Amino acid sequence: MYEEIIIMLQEKQFNKARNEVLNYNEADIAEIIEEAIEEVSIEKAIILFRMLPKDISSEVFSFLSSDTKLEIVDGITDKEIQYIVDELFFDDMIDLLEELPANVVKKILSRTEKEKRKLINQFLKYPVDSAGSLMTIEYADLKKEMTVKESIDYLKQHGISKETIYTCYIMDAGRRLEGIVPLRKLIINEDDTLLKDIMDTDVIFVNAYEDQEEIAKVFMKYDFIALPVVDKENRLVGIITIDDIVDVIEQENTEDFHRMAALMPSEKQYMDSSVLYLARQRIPWLLVLMFSSIVTGSIIGKFELMLSQVIALVTFLPMVMGTGGNAGAQSSTLVIRGMAVGDVKLTDILWVVWKEIRVSAVVGIVLSTFNFVRIYVVGNGSLGLAVTVSLSLFLVILAAKVIGGTLPIIAKKIGIDPAIMANPLIASLTDMISVTIYFILATYILGIG
Amino acid sequence: MYEEIIIMLQEKQFNKARNEVLNYNEADIAEIIEEAIEEVSIEKAIILFRMLPKDISSEVFSFLSSDTKLEIVDGITDKEIQYIVDELFFDDMIDLLEELPANVVKKILSRTEKEKRKLINQFLKYPVDSAGSLMTIEYADLKKEMTVKESIDYLKQHGISKETIYTCYIMDAGRRLEGIVPLRKLIINEDDTLLKDIMDTDVIFVNAYEDQEEIAKVFMKYDFIALPVVDKENRLVGIITIDDIVDVIEQENTEDFHRMAALMPSEKQYMDSSVLYLARQRIPWLLVLMFSSIVTGSIIGKFELMLSQVIALVTFLPMVMGTGGNAGAQSSTLVIRGMAVGDVKLTDILWVVWKEIRVSAVVGIVLSTFNFVRIYVVGNGSLGLAVTVSLSLFLVILAAKVIGGTLPIIAKKIGIDPAIMANPLIASLTDMISVTIYFILATYILGIG
Numbered sequence: 001m002y003e004e005i006i007i008m009l010q011e012k013q014f015n016k017a018r019n020e021v022l023n024y025n026e027a028d029i030a031e032i033i034e035e036a037i038e039e040v041s042i043e044k045a046i047i048l049f050r051m052l053p054k055d056i057s058s059e060v061f062s063f064l065s066s067d068t069k070l071e072i073v074d075g076i077t078d079k080e081i082q083y084i085v086d087e088l089f090f091d092d093m094i095d096l097l098e099e100l101p102a103n104v105v106k107k108i109l110s111r112t113e114k115e116k117r118k119l120i121n122q123f124l125k126y127p128v129d130s131a132g133s134l135m136t137i138e139y140a141d142l143k144k145e146m147t148v149k150e151s152i153d154y155l156k157q158h159g160i161s162k163e164t165i166y167t168c169y170i171m172d173a174g175r176r177l178e179g180i181v182p183l184r185k186l187i188i189n190e191d192d193t194l195l196k197d198i199m200d201t202d203v204i205f206v207n208a209y210e211d212q213e214e215i216a217k218v219f220m221k222y223d224f225i226a227l228p229v230v231d232k233e234n235r236l237v238g239i240i241t242i243d244d245i246v247d248v249i250e251q252e253n254t255e256d257f258h259r260m261a262a263l264m265p266s267e268k269q270y271m272d273s274s275v276l277y278l279a280r281q282r283i284p285w286l287l288v289l290m291f292s293s294i295v296t297g298s299i300i301g302k303f304e305l306m307l308s309q310v311i312a313l314v315t316f317l318p319m320v321m322g323t324g325g326n327a328g329a330q331s332s333t334l335v336i337r338g339m340a341v342g343d344v345k346l347t348d349i350l351w352v353v354w355k356e357i358r359v360s361a362v363v364g365i366v367l368s369t370f371n372f373v374r375i376y377v378v379g380n381g382s383l384g385l386a387v388t389v390s391l392s393l394f395l396v397i398l399a400a401k402v403i404g405g406t407l408p409i410i411a412k413k414i415g416i417d418p419a420i421m422a423n424p425l426i427a428s429l430t431d432m433i434s435v436t437i438y439f440i441l442a443t444y445i446l447g448i449g
Numbered sequence: 450m451y452e453e454i455i456i457m458l459q460e461k462q463f464n465k466a467r468n469e470v471l472n473y474n475e476a477d478i479a480e481i482i483e484e485a486i487e488e489v490s491i492e493k494a495i496i497l498f499r500m501l502p503k504d505i506s507s508e509v510f511s512f513l514s515s516d517t518k519l520e521i522v523d524g525i526t527d528k529e530i531q532y533i534v535d536e537l538f539f540d541d542m543i544d545l546l547e548e549l550p551a552n553v554v555k556k557i558l559s560r561t562e563k564e565k566r567k568l569i570n571q572f573l574k575y576p577v578d579s580a581g582s583l584m585t586i587e588y589a590d591l592k593k594e595m596t597v598k599e600s601i602d603y604l605k606q607h608g609i610s611k612e613t614i615y616t617c618y619i620m621d622a623g624r625r626l627e628g629i630v631p632l633r634k635l636i637i638n639e640d641d642t643l644l645k646d647i648m649d650t651d652v653i654f655v656n657a658y659e660d661q662e663e664i665a666k667v668f669m670k671y672d673f674i675a676l677p678v679v680d681k682e683n684r685l686v687g688i689i690t691i692d693d694i695v696d697v698i699e700q701e702n703t704e705d706f707h708r709m710a711a712l713m714p715s716e717k718q719y720m721d722s723s724v725l726y727l728a729r730q731r732i733p734w735l736l737v738l739m740f741s742s743i744v745t746g747s748i749i750g751k752f753e754l755m756l757s758q759v760i761a762l763v764t765f766l767p768m769v770m771g772t773g774g775n776a777g778a779q780s781s782t783l784v785i786r787g788m789a790v791g792d793v794k795l796t797d798i799l800w801v802v803w804k805e806i807r808v809s810a811v812v813g814i815v816l817s818t819f820n821f822v823r824i825y826v827v828g829n830g831s832l833g834l835a836v837t838v839s840l841s842l843f844l845v846i847l848a849a850k851v852i853g854g855t856l857p858i859i860a861k862k863i864g865i866d867p868a869i870m871a872n873p874l875i876a877s878l879t880d881m882i883s884v885t886i887y888f889i890l891a892t893y894i895l896g897i898g
Contacts, residue, residue, distance in 0.1 A: 012685055023651070024651075025651060025653060025671060027670050027671045027672070038762070041751055051689075061508075068725070071490045072743075103590070104672045114518055130543065152636060155636050155637070156636060156637050165633055165636065166615050166632070166633075171539050183615070183636070184614055184615075185634060187601060187604050187605060187614065187632070188604070190604050202472070202473075202474060204474060210720035220695055220696070220699065221476050222474060222476045223692040223695075224692075225674055225691060225692070242674060242691050242692075242695070243691075245670040245695070246668065246669055246672075246691070246695065246698065247669070249695065249698055249699065249702075250790055253702045254786055254790065257706070257709075257782055257785075257786045258704075258786070259527070259784075260709075260782070261707075261778045261779050261781075261782035262775050262778065262779060263779050263782065263783065269787065269790075269792040270783045270784065270786075270787040270792055271787065271792050271793060271797065271800075272792075275804065275807040275808050275811060276811065278783075278804070278808045279808050279812050279815075282776070282779050282808070283811075283812055283815055283816070285775070286772060286775055286776060286779075286812065286816060287815075287816070287819070289769055289771060289772070290771070290772055290816065290819075290820075292771075293768040293770075293771035293772065294768055296763055296767040296771075297764040297766070297767050297768055298764060298769075300763055300764050300766075300767065301761070301763075301764040304760045304761075304763075304764075307760055307763060309755060311753045311756055311757050312750070314746075314750075314753075314756060314763055315746040315747060315749050315750040315753075316746055317746070317749075318745040318746050318749065318770070318884070319739055319742040319743055319745075319746055319764075321767070321859065322738060322739070322741075322742035322745075322876075322877070322880065323735060323738070323739055323740075323742065325876075326711050326734070326735055326738050326873050327731070327735060329711065329873065330711060330712050330735075331709050332710075332711065333706055333707065333709070333710035334707070334710075334712065334719045334727075335719065336706075337703055337706045337707070338718065338719040338720065341699055341703065341718075343718040343719055343720050344719055344720060348720065351720075357725065358724040359724050359727045359728050359731070362724060362725065362728035362732075363728050363731055363732055363735065364737075366728075366732055367735060367736070367739065370739075371739075372738070374743075424775050424778065426769075427774075428771070430634050430766060431771065435767070
């Protein structure tokens, strides 16, 4: 995309490249830097970064990937690091400090003024993925006795460094949250209106230790662009802005996608991960699932004698097992996703069982009929085989759908991430059930074993 | 959650219930209405809704589910519908009109003033899932010759009905977008500053026909809270706000989750779907995948003679097939998700192949060694069987990971949704490959067939 700039860097035309990148938005410049690291060299990318005007460089920095941030911190002077840290929004700074090596953090903190240092140390104590680690302290705080005019003047003086002033927070002397006023209201009301007359006192807030997934749900429910965060004593400690929540939503979704595909959770992106890292992410669950399929295999082993008599039974095995796995995956995905977006609740479990039973009946009849016709009518197979396969299929779909629909809810009830219960694990379970149903039915219907 | 209010409704204490719900946020009131429909009756829920003050009822309405919206429209007078339609934000109104039956829409439009009607008709023509169907026309438009003071006065007069005035758009006489000014800048600059001196002319915008998935990516990349939409002649036609994009992101994720679990796409939520609807969503792919496992079965059938000689081979079949399926699902999920968040690009295909080959080598060696030891050393199986199973496993993992990593990219290249290629489809493909590799190796190594 940015071939020209890449070529300029390759030819060491740094000034020309710098002037060219300045035509772009900061998020684009960050992309150019990432591309330069990949296609030219980290050294040249850093030179380009260092040539950016300081106010732009700190914003570009906040758009870079974690790995690139660390590499740039390695390649620039302490003074430059200090400048970036000072200029970053407070929440971006905390993110950076959480990732930097301890000695660099120590050096940065030693140069930060005492008040800010204290605050930073406090923020670094919040658990990752909590409201505390997402929030920023750059918000507009007003008093309810102020008029609209006074408020706007106050914002004119103090507002420039605030990450968002679109919602102003009104606190009492004890810093407890009393109300909010959207900036929109300041604009449309008369100068001498008192804030207490226009503020909204029915404020929705979260605790600093609240998990980010729950916070994302609050944002989605109320269509907020910012949300206040309070401590145990209900004092306002920060705000969370919607741009960070969009990232949280994508991150939580990625986690669910990965869990549902039997991958260990990972913060790293695929393209940034080493071969060994990717292998470590994949091996544990593959081993677990392998054990379960060994169990399935040993169940089949118990019916060896029967199998050797009716070897045709083996050819239908993948279909019965596969359909069971897919049917279970459909139900578990619908329920897991339903819980993630707040549609399905823990108390709905019996309702889900009943629904899945009825859906299974419809799905099972369609698929079983199809197979019966295929084996008995079209394929000239024996009636016994046709009945065995069709009836197994029906029962397997029923079992798979009930298990797929309920296991995720049970998991959540006992505090396990429902996504972990998902497709591969449920598929393993349905595999065992499938072969058991299949061979037991075969034993009775075909009269062998 | 809202037991008390539900009980009041059951006891027909409507006034008491109404006063109680007014303590809640509009999004909560919408939830109460939904709960009342479920647990009391639609009629009583509608009575409660009609008793809300009008300005609140229209906002509550925008938070209701599609089904409930339609039921309420059915249960209230035309005049009330008209009021809600008039009060809704423009984008919410378009959403509603898109869902209402044609005769109701016609009635509503006949009572709307001509100018607005023309606009509505134009909006209804944009494809669902396009920028045009997401955008609102309620934005603040200024001229670059205005001063800060004039702008704020203008907003004071016109801003109250705008969905967002946090970004102001500056247009020339031809309504072409010239620049943007965040409201923040209006606040912090002096009264007599001209907009043209503080506006940002490097504006990022999208076309009205752009797909919503791409728009979500723009929001995520640039951390925007609003984005201007232009027509083919680059005239500003609307803006898209972040709250709608959050919904788009969740909707697109749900679509991907469903596709990856072999479900037909659906706009309806699980709890709102009928049994037949759910069955229809599930049967098509189950049939497709059943066909593919019939093919797998017929491949096994070709090796019947060998199977009857070494029946133990069957017991390892679920493990080889299952591990292949899971290994493929891991790779495809990583790549599909990587493409969705913009990490993996179409041009990365060879890079992905090379990475997957190396990861497969590591994963394959670990799992194969484990199986070799289990079968030959611990299980006292024959050397031939141990080699057959281990070597098959290694090759199956390699094949599954390369296919899983590349098929989604190829799908995207030829314009198919990569998620469709996902787990169940790739699992079916790896099943066929698994049994083929397994039995061919068995033929050679065990010297039978």
